[in-house]
Amino acid sequence: MADAPVIDVAGLQKRYGSIDAVRGLDLQVPRGSIFGFLGRNGAGKTTTIKVLLGMTRPSGGAARVFGLAADAPGASVEIRRRTGFVSEDKELYDFMTVAEIVRFTAPFFPRWRRDLEERYMRSFELPPDAKVKTLSRGTRTKLALLLALCRGAELLVLDEPTAGLDPAAAEDVLQTLVVHAGRDETTVFFSSHQIAEVEQIADRIAIVDRGRTALAGALDDLRESFRRVQLVFDREAPQASFRAAGVARVRRQGRVLTVIASGGAEPILDEARALGPVSVDVGPVTLKEIFLETVASEE
């Protein structure tokens, strides 16, 4: 039996005054997945996360977490009780020490994991007596992550968790997410504009662009279905429009015609050959290219 998705968003809209931050966004996040929420800055990622946690109300559409409508009365409290959230700014009480903020946070959560607390204090090398405001960006992120993980949450929501971290600290954060995802059915939902880290640990992704879901699915499926077909001609590449479905982009450059196909190369090969190229090459498309094609194609 297929589990209901942990996060289920349909046609979400959010308008701030005259600005449409989110304009019809869809998301299904299955339980136990590491879900990469990918988009440029300003694409609507943070707004969507705020709606999910009940921190702001949607202007239209539906957002459900654990089956609860995020804007229903009382739902926000329930959702946040079961969710570990690391905000983009890693908001923490700056005046406390590391040990104080941990002792302050723990009593709010009956399922507080003392074992994890001890483990991450050690492995993240968090200085217990240092004031939070004196911590480096990397250490601050690790502290925020510890506070999110130790509450025994079944869903982790992280907004740009590795932004501004050096590569070693970023890898520590990613590894921690890998360790927790799927264990005790924990689901990880993280936003990022770092394509490399998304393709490293995510099994499912959504690419959001200008407030809409431009592309979503299992990362392996996307990698297997996107293909670059490159045609070389002995003359100027012809103007070509393909009838086959799944042509994401056609680009002409001198004698070269490059086609990005979203449904595999097969459907367009016959049409491609009919153009009379001297050579046909098919290759994989990286997530970075998929991202750029998806985000650029509306322009």
Next chain:
Amino acid sequence: MLFRPNPSLGVPIYLQLMEQVKHAVETGALRPGDQLPGIRPLAEELVINPNTVAKAYRELEHDGVIELRHGAGAFVTAHGARGKAADTVRAAQPVVAAAVERLRARGLTDEEIRRLFEAELAGLTRTGGQRG
């Protein structure tokens, strides 16, 4: 580290991992009865998704390369290492060597030869054949 998939290649990570396990078996780096790392430890070491490792192991079991013993872990099978993978691949090597030699004799560069092989494997010529 025996395995090192590259997430940025555009090839699914589970396929890369499968290839690397098969390669390790073919070269004898992994032998029949050898135990592979557990799904979680390997995912954590490579910092990749545990579902990706699980998928690679399932497919490798399907291909007969490894055997998943419930609760005990993943082990290289006797026939996976011997019969299919190692011997067949070793036997095929002279065929490839001969083809490469002939192509070089025709003046093709290694890079051109590699591209021809890749195009062939990508199924370009196969589709052309079916059409005709």
